[in-house]
Amino acid sequence: MMYNKVVMDHFRNPRNVGTIENADGVGEVGNPLCGDMMTIYLRIRDERIEDIKFQTFGCGSAIAVSSMLTEIAKGKNLAEARKITNKDVAEALEGLPKNKLHCSNLGADALQMAIKDYEDRTAGVTRPEPKRKDEHEHSHGDKCYCPYCDVEIEDGVTFCDACQHDLQEEHG
C-alpha cells in the first residue's frame, strides 16, 4: 500500500464532504490534466470559519488532503486560516508519497482561494465567474522530486539520475 494509515482513514471516511448553500467563499483549484480538482466552500461568521465543506475529483491522496484540510481549518479565525499551507496538511497526514505532493496536495491552495473569494465579496469586488486556478505551482518549497521515483532532483535537470526517466517533457 502506497498510503499510510492516516491517509487511508481520511480517504475511507472523508470528513466534511459536500457543498454549502450560498457559501460566503468558494475556492477551486486543479486541472483534470493532472488528475485532481478540488472545491472548498466556506461559511464565515465573525471572521471565523464556522463551517467548511469540500468536493474533490481525484486520487486517494487528493481526497485525504481535502478531508484533512477541512478538519484543520474548521473553527479557525481567518488570520489563523490564512497561515495554513499545503505542507501543514501533508504533515498532519503524517506524510504523502512525494510524487503525490506534486499533484494532489492542493487543499490549502483551495482554502486560500476561498478566503480570498470571501474577502473580495466583502469588499464588493464582483466577478463574472468563480475564480479557478488552472495551473498549480510546485507546492513543496525549493526542493524538486522525480515524479517517477521520488528521489530528490535538482531543478532544471533533463533526466533523473536515479531512474533514468526523461524529465524534459514532464518538467519543462
Next chain:
Amino acid sequence: MKYINLDHISSNPLLPEVKQAMIAAIHHDYHNPSSQHQAGEEAAAVLEKAREQVAGLINANSPKEIVFTSGGTESDNHAVKGVAMANADKGKHIVTTNIEHNAVIRSLRRLKSDGFTVTSLSVDDKGRVNPQDVAEAITKDTILISVMHSNNETGTIQPVEEIARIAREKKIIFHIDAVDSVGIVPFDVKAIGADLVSFASNTFYGPTGVGGLYVRRGVKIFPILDGGVQENNKRAGTENLLGIVGMGQAAEIAKRDIHTRYAYLKGLKDKFLRELPDVLDEILINTHPEHSLPHLVSASIKYVEGESVMLMLDDEGIGVSTRSACATGSLRASHVLLSIGLSHEDAQGTLVIAFGIDNTAEDVSRFLKSLKTVVTTLRDISPLYKKAAGKG
C-alpha cells in the same frame, strides 16, 4: 470474504498442472541444455518438448521457429530492434500504431536515434487501425510493420489478417505483439500470415518471466543479446528451463482448452456488460463490441478518478487495474486512452477489468454491487458530478 481478482491482464495464477510440472522439474535438477553429455542432453530434450508444446499452441510450421525469451517485453524488443538491425541495408522506415505497448514504442524511439524513421498511425474511437492507412504509410524504404494483436488497455483486436496480406504483397516483415492474445484467443500464425509474433507465458496461466518470439523461417533477425549459440543463435544465454517447462505445460493446456476457455471468459464479460447499465449510468465502454479479447473490458466511469475507485474496490476485496495518470506512475493520462479520443477527465476514470478462468458468475455479481457502492460514494464527493447534474 474471498478476494476477487479481476486484474488478469497484469498476470494470472498458475494452473495446477503447470505447478506440478515445474515442481517435478525442480526436483529433477536438470543440467544445462547446451552441455553435450548425457545430463545436458536430458535437459535439451525437456527444452525441445516445451518448444513443441508452444509451437503447437500457435500452429507454427516447426518448433525451430520458437525463440524462448524472458517475456513479452523482450520479445517485442527483439522483434523490433532485431529486424531493424538485420535489415537496415534494405531501408530504415517502420510503420506502427499510436497504441502499441511501451516495449514497442520505446524500442522504436531508440531506433529513431539511430536514423530510422517511424510512421505511427492513429486509431478509431474503439482503438482499431484502418488497414488502408497501413498500406498508404508504406514507402520503398519500409522494412517492418509492427502492430499489436490486442491492446492491453482496451482489449480491442486489430485487423491483423488484412495487414498481413498488405505486408506480404509488399514483401515487408510483419511483427504482431500478441502478448495479451496468445492462449486466450485462438491464434494461428500461418492462417494470419505473421512473420514475427510476441507472446508471454503468464497470459495463459504459466509462470511470469518467460515468453517467446515466433520467427517465421526465412525472416532475417539479429539477436539483441549477444553471447552463445542458444535458441538457434537467436538468443544467447542459458535457458530459463524451469520457466520454459511451465510455459510448455501451460501452452499444451491452452491449446486443448482454448475454445471452452474463450467461451467461459466471454460469458463472464457478457454478463458484466449486460448488467452494468442496471447499476450505473454514464460509463463509456472503450472496448470494441465485436473485435476484442473475450475477458477484457475498458470502462471510463465519468466524474470519478480511477485510483480512488481501485482503492475502494480493494477495500471491498476486489482487485482491478486503472489507467488513471495518478496510478500509473507516469503522472499523465495513458497514450492509448488519449489516442482513442478520450478527454483527460474520462481517461482519469478508466478501469481495466480482466476476468479469468478462476472467476465465477457470482464474482461478477458481487463486483457489480461493489462498483455501484464505490462509484456512488465517489460521485457524491466529485465536483464534476455536481456540475454535470446541473446542481451547481
